[in-house]
Amino acid sequence: MIVYGIPNCNTVKKALDWLKVRNLDYEFHDFKKKGISAEKLNEWCKTFGWETVLNRQGLTWKKLPKDVQSEIDSQDKAVAYLIDNTSAIKRPIVEHNGQAILISFNEDAYLKTLG
Secondary structure: OEEEEOOOOHHHHHHHHHHHHOOOOOEEEEOOOOOOOHHHHHHHHHHHOHHHHEOOOOHHHHOOOHHHHHHOOOHHHHHHHHHHOHHHEOOOEEEEOOEEEEEOOOHHHHHHHHO
């Protein structure tokens, strides 16, 4: 299992704590340090939808001028933006056996998916 995110994010911390309490093994991918590929972002967009992968609730997005926000209106534009602005990726994203299975943190979804 791979957990993608950034370590100082409260939602990521909640997810990692949840996994640790249940002794579930995972590898952490810090996309601030390691980056993320367009291919991986496109996979996540296919699974969750680009509108979900793009975190419009975070400060990175909110600091953008409205005209720039309105220009990001497709998966291709969102992926191009997210490659350079990884803080705007909804997090964490959890993959199991190479498949994205969870985005963000919701305890009920984690229980249902991971047991």
